[in-house]
Amino acid sequence: MTGHQQQDYERAGFDGRLTPGTSPALILVDPARAYVDPDCPLYAGAEPAADAMRLLLADARRAGIPVIVTRVLLRADGRDGGLFLRKVPVLGVFAEGSPFGEFIEGLAPAPHELTVTKQCPSAFFDTGLAAHLTANGIDTVLIGGLSTSGCVRATALDAMQYGFVPVVVEEAVGDRDPDIHAANLFDIRHKIGEVWPLGRVQEYLASLG
Template sequence: MSNFDKAGYGSDNIGIGKKCALLIVDFQNGFTDPSSQIGGSSHVNAAVDQTAKLVKFARSVDMPIASCRTSWSGPDEMSYWKVAPLFEGGFFHGHKFTEIDPRLSDPDNHFEFIKSAPSIFFLTPLLTWLTKHNIDTTIITGCTTSGCIRASVIDSFSYGYRTIVAEDCCGDQDADAHADNIRDVGRRYADIMTCQEIITALS
């Protein structure tokens, strides 16, 4: 038993509330396409495939779906990122790397928008959209687990939403970073479930 376990971290499940929304964070070509310096991780691409299954289920039960992508007009708009490739143009408006991965892009049925910071919540229209749809539970998918997923989970928790992380629908540059952060947010802020567990629970 770890010190966290002894201290009571992760002792209770939050549970799924009355109405869920599926949130897809940054599954864009810049993170999935191997021609991008920070794209093409096998861990991220496996998560995209799992998320496609969850999207199909969500549509079948009329669950609202929101999807964001990270993009800027240029360096002056950006924060002090320590990820050099972000400044090289691929994440500026209009570049193919800012487009949602075609396995998940569906602007006619998804609420798609641009964000400029790690969290899907920060200075985006997401909160208004969640309120409009009477959402009390967020199901979070996307990349990267140690960056934008972690930030989004903490904001979801902070805004009072029941927060579910679809573990196999999130990806990172390597599996260790993913596992460390999934474990950490699961101790504090969110329930950790697989794609299939979510489908079973909501079927």
């Protein structure tokens, strides 16, 4: 986005900052093969974001914070897809048995980590995730995943609305169009939460010890 747009938003009052707490969790939103497999219609060229997600995941595990990985999984007949599937029929690639719904290599949750299965964009919608985070004393969520304009944005928005400070990790999210990606990060930064580069998140995680 341009410097003029930045100045205009800040002049209008969209310049608040949220300070992450001391009890974070990592949420990786839908790190699915669909976004890195050229044979899938949802292919988004998201390989660089997947590489950054692997680094982020390794740092989160090293810091000992909770890790949650989400996936979209629909019945083979699609009857649980609701309006989301009707609006975006290509989401049928996440039907049971589809290889495109598998986790990207190196981004699958470990057995002790939480997998959240969802049928809508937000990781929080109808999943019990908010209650899980609250029960574990979480105050901040670090967010990576796909795609920036869809499920990442929806998850960040709901995190803020549930009272968890959302920090979207800039390199660890991606979208099929760089302009859409940039516009959504700009909007998240000014209206929803924080957008931090990976290096800053790594420093934050290191400071927790």
